[in-house]
Amino acid sequence: MAKAKNGCEMKAEARNLVSEVIGYGLGVTINRILGIIVACIYPIVLNRAEYGRLDVIFSVTSLLxxxxxxxxxxxLRRYYTD
Structure with missing residues (x-):
């Protein structure tokens, strides 16, 4: 049987959960912001042919x-329990 947790343990777990959520959320947000910045820089730095090749590479990567x-x-759900 699981024993009941006291208030301090629950607060510590809640604090841990919040820090994990902030960490993952911050990582995703930074990734998206950098993607937007890089998408604005690519057309300036690359010529049409290079930009086209890069677009094909991104398309194939997304499909794969x-x-x-x-x-x-x-x-994963099925074989994790086995």
């Missing part, structure tokens, strides 16, 4: 990511 991730969440 989708293909490779198909069913991974289900597989």
């Amino acid at each position: 990511t989708i293909i490779f991730c198909l069913g991974m969440d289900t597989a």
